[in-house]
Amino acid sequence: MNAIKNKAAEQVTPPGKSLFQSLQGFIASIKFSIILLTCIALGSIIGTIIKQGVGPDEYLSLYSEHTYQIINLLGLNDVYHSPWFIALLFLFAINLTLCTVRRFMPAFKGSKKASVPEESAMMDMSMSFRASTSIDDAHLFSILKGYRISYSGVEGKVFQKGVLSKYGVLFIHTSIMLILIGGFVGLVAGFKGFMVLHKGDTKNTITIGGEKPYEKPLGFSIKCKEFQVSFYPNGAPKDYVSTVEVIENGKIIFEKQIRVNEPLSYKGVHIYQASYGSAPSFTFTIGGERVSLREKEAYRNDNISLMPIRFEQDIHNFGPGIMVAYLEQGEPRTVWFVKNIERFNEKIIQGVPVRFVDIQENIYTGLSVSRDPGIWIVWAGFAFILFGLYINFFQYYRRIYIRNIAGGYLVAGIAIKNKEAFKKEFEMLREKLNGIPS
Amino acid sequence: MAFHHKILGIVTLLYLCLFFIHLIFFAFKKEKIVAVMWPLLYGTLGLHTVGLILRWLESYRHGMGHAPLSNFYESLVFYAWCVSLIVVFMKKRLNYPAITVCATVISLFLMGYASISPSVDRNIQPLVPALQSNWLHIHVLTCFLAYASFAVSFISGFLYMFTWKNVIPPRDILDEINYRSVVVGFPMLSAGIFTGAVWAHYAWGSYWSWDPKETWSLITWIVYAVFLHARLMRGWKGKKIAILSIVGFASVIFTYFGVNFILSGLHSYAT
Numbered sequence A: 001m002n003a004i005k006n007k008a009a010e011q012v013t014p015p016g017k018s019l020f021q022s023l024q025g026f027i028a029s030i031k032f033s034i035i036l037l038t039c040i041a042l043g044s045i046i047g048t049i050i051k052q053g054v055g056p057d058e059y060l061s062l063y064s065e066h067t068y069q070i071i072n073l074l075g076l077n078d079v080y081h082s083p084w085f086i087a088l089l090f091l092f093a094i095n096l097t098l099c100t101v102r103r104f105m106p107a108f109k110g111s112k113k114a115s116v117p118e119e120s121a122m123m124d125m126s127m128s129f130r131a132s133t134s135i136d137d138a139h140l141f142s143i144l145k146g147y148r149i150s151y152s153g154v155e156g157k158v159f160q161k162g163v164l165s166k167y168g169v170l171f172i173h174t175s176i177m178l179i180l181i182g183g184f185v186g187l188v189a190g191f192k193g194f195m196v197l198h199k200g201d202t203k204n205t206i207t208i209g210g211e212k213p214y215e216k217p218l219g220f221s222i223k224c225k226e227f228q229v230s231f232y233p234n235g236a237p238k239d240y241v242s243t244v245e246v247i248e249n250g251k252i253i254f255e256k257q258i259r260v261n262e263p264l265s266y267k268g269v270h271i272y273q274a275s276y277g278s279a280p281s282f283t284f285t286i287g288g289e290r291v292s293l294r295e296k297e298a299y300r301n302d303n304i305s306l307m308p309i310r311f312e313q314d315i316h317n318f319g320p321g322i323m324v325a326y327l328e329q330g331e332p333r334t335v336w337f338v339k340n341i342e343r344f345n346e347k348i349i350q351g352v353p354v355r356f357v358d359i360q361e362n363i364y365t366g367l368s369v370s371r372d373p374g375i376w377i378v379w380a381g382f383a384f385i386l387f388g389l390y391i392n393f394f395q396y397y398r399r400i401y402i403r404n405i406a407g408g409y410l411v412a413g414i415a416i417k418n419k420e421a422f423k424k425e426f427e428m429l430r431e432k433l434n435g436i437p438s
Numbered sequence B: 001m002a003f004h005h006k007i008l009g010i011v012t013l014l015y016l017c018l019f020f021i022h023l024i025f026f027a028f029k030k031e032k033i034v035a036v037m038w039p040l041l042y043g044t045l046g047l048h049t050v051g052l053i054l055r056w057l058e059s060y061r062h063g064m065g066h067a068p069l070s071n072f073y074e075s076l077v078f079y080a081w082c083v084s085l086i087v088v089f090m091k092k093r094l095n096y097p098a099i100t101v102c103a104t105v106i107s108l109f110l111m112g113y114a115s116i117s118p119s120v121d122r123n124i125q126p127l128v129p130a131l132q133s134n135w136l137h138i139h140v141l142t143c144f145l146a147y148a149s150f151a152v153s154f155i156s157g158f159l160y161m162f163t164w165k166n167v168i169p170p171r172d173i174l175d176e177i178n179y180r181s182v183v184v185g186f187p188m189l190s191a192g193i194f195t196g197a198v199w200a201h202y203a204w205g206s207y208w209s210w211d212p213k214e215t216w217s218l219i220t221w222i223v224y225a226v227f228l229h230a231r232l233m234r235g236w237k238g239k240k241i242a243i244l245s246i247v248g249f250a251s252v253i254f255t256y257f258g259v260n261f262i263l264s265g266l267h268s269y270a271t
Ligand code: HEM
Pocket: A002, A003, A006, A028, A029, A030, A033, A037, A092, A095, A096, A099, A100, A103, A169, A172, A173, A176, A389, A392, B222, B225, B228, B229, B232, B233
C-alpha cells in the first residue's frame, strides 16, 4: 500500500506543471535527499582529511600558499561550521520535513474504514480459504493472537495486526528532525568552556575558547578541595578525581567528586573531568613573610607589588630561575632570581628584602564545563529513531478478512511487506480452522 | 602462555578447518560435507565465546577486570565473534556454502591478523579512565554487530558480481540477503552511534564533536540510509544495490581500521 502510494508521489514532474511546482516537487523528492546526503557525506570526508581548526602556520607547513588560500576561502579549515555545510544541513531538514509531510498527509486525512471485500474479490486473493464449520468469536480470538478487530458487521469481520509498523517511517524521520532541532538548540542556547583549578582555588567563571577566548560567569563558584591521579602498575592512568565544592551566594551547596565519566551537574551545567597537569609554584620570603606564587600571579601589599612572569628550568647551567616583574617608582622592571646561587636568590626590591626559596610542582585539574538545553530533545530523537526502526523493520502490517457465506465462511489475508512470513502464518491459520483452499 | 590465548588459538585453527571443509565441498559437491559444516561452526562459536569469557576472567586476576573490548587485539577477536554470531543468527537465509565460506574467511583473517601481526599488542591492558564506563559494552556490542551484518551484506554484494552455477546462490536471493542484513545492521549501527553519543556526553561533555571516527561512522550510516532509500523508493535492485553494499562496507572498514591508522582523534587509543 505504502509503496504504491509513494510511487505516485515520486513522479517529480507530471506534464503540465509549472517550473515552480516542479521545483517544489524536486525539493521534496527522495532524489534530492540522496543528492544532499551524498554531499553531506563528502563534506564530512573532507573534514576528516584536512586538519580542522588549527592555525595558519600548520596549514602552510602542509600545503602551498595557494592551496591554503583555497582552504581558507571555502572554510575547509572548519568544514562542520562552514556556511555551505550548514546550508546543506538546512536544505536537508527542509527536504526531510516536506517529504515526511507529503508522505503522511494522505494517511492522516483519509484513512478509509476497513470493510469486508466482496466474496468474489476474496476468492481472487492469493491467500484465501473456505471453511464449512461455524465459528464462534472466542475461538477466533484465541487463534488470531495479537490481532485486533477493525471492523465487525453482519457480513463478516476484519482483523488487523502490526498497525504501528505503518508509522515506523514517520517516527524515524521526525526523530531525525528532533535531533537536528536539539542540536540547533544546543548550539544557540548552550555553551562549552573550560576551567583550570589548582588545589584550593575557587572560580566562578569559565573560559570559552575560539578565535577570541573570553571569560563567562557561571552564576556559582567551584572550589577545588582536592585532586588526585592514580596509576596502574604499568604507568597508565587509572583514575582522576577532583573533589570540588559548589558554592552559591557564599554558601556551600554540596561537595562532590568528579571523575572521568562521572560529571557533576548543577542547574543544567555539567562539569567534567577533562584533563590535568602540573604547574610550578614559587616560594618567596618577602620581608620575612612566606609567600607561594604561581607564574603570572601577582603579589601586592602596601610596600611592594611583584609578579613572577617567566620560569626557566635551567639558566646557563646554573639551575632553575624565575623572572620577576615589579614597579620601581612607577616604572616596570624585571629581575632574575636563580635558586641555587646565593648572590642571585636574594634582592632588595623597593626596600623590601625578597628571597627566592623553593619551587614546588603543583598539580591542577582541567574541568570542561558545558550546558546544553537541547540534550533531551536529542536523546528523545535517538530513542524514537530506534523505536521507529524496530517497528518498521521487525513488525509488519497484515489484515485478515472473514466473510460469512452460505454453509460456512470465507477467510482471506493480505500483507504488503514480509509476504513470506505472512504466508506461513496464514497457512497455520488454515490448518487450525480446517479450511479448504479456494 | 595464558589459557585464553590457547583457546583462541584453537578457535583460529577451527576457522581454518571450516575453510578447508568448504574447499572440499566445492571440489566434491557432497551434501554430507555441508552437514558437518554447521555443527562445526556452532562448536567454533561456542569455543570462541569461552575464549572471550576466559580473557575477561583473566583480566580480574590482573586486578583491572574489564570486558575484552578495549584494545585493538580484543576488538579484532570480538569482530570475528560477531561475524560468526550473525551468520548463526541468519542461518536460515545464509545456508549457502558460498556465503559461509566468505564469512569464515573474514573471521579467519581477523583472528589470524589478531594473533600474528607484530603491530597488535595481545596483552590485557588496563582501561584508561575514559573507557571505564558501562556504555563501553553496549556501544562496542552494537557497533560490531552492525559491522558484522554489513560484512554479510558485503559478501552478498560481492558474490552478486559473479556467477557459478550451483555454488553461488541465485541473484534474487543474494539481493534479498543483502537487504536483510542491512535491515539488521542499520538499526544496530544507529544504536551504536547513539550509545557512543550518550557516552561521549558523560565522558567529555559533548555528544558530538566531529572526531574522525564519529564522522566516519556518520558517513557509513549515510551510505546505508542511501542504500535503503534507493532500494525502497527509487526501486534500485541488483547490481546498483550490490555496488552500494560494497561502498558501504569500504566505509565500515575505513571507520574501523583506517581512522586508527591514518587519522587521529579521540578514538585513537583503540589501536
Ligand atoms: C539520514 C536520514 C534518513 C534516514 C536515516 C532515513 C531512514 C529511513 C528508513 C530506515 C526507512 C525505511 C526503509 C525501509 O523500510 O526499507 C525510510 C523510508 C523512507 N524515507 Fe527516509 N531516512 C532519511 C532521510 C529521508 C529523507 C530526507 C527523506 C525525504 C526526502 C526520506 C523519505 C523516506 C521515504 C518516503 C521512505 C519510504 C517510506 C515507505 O514507503 O515505507 N528519508 N527512511
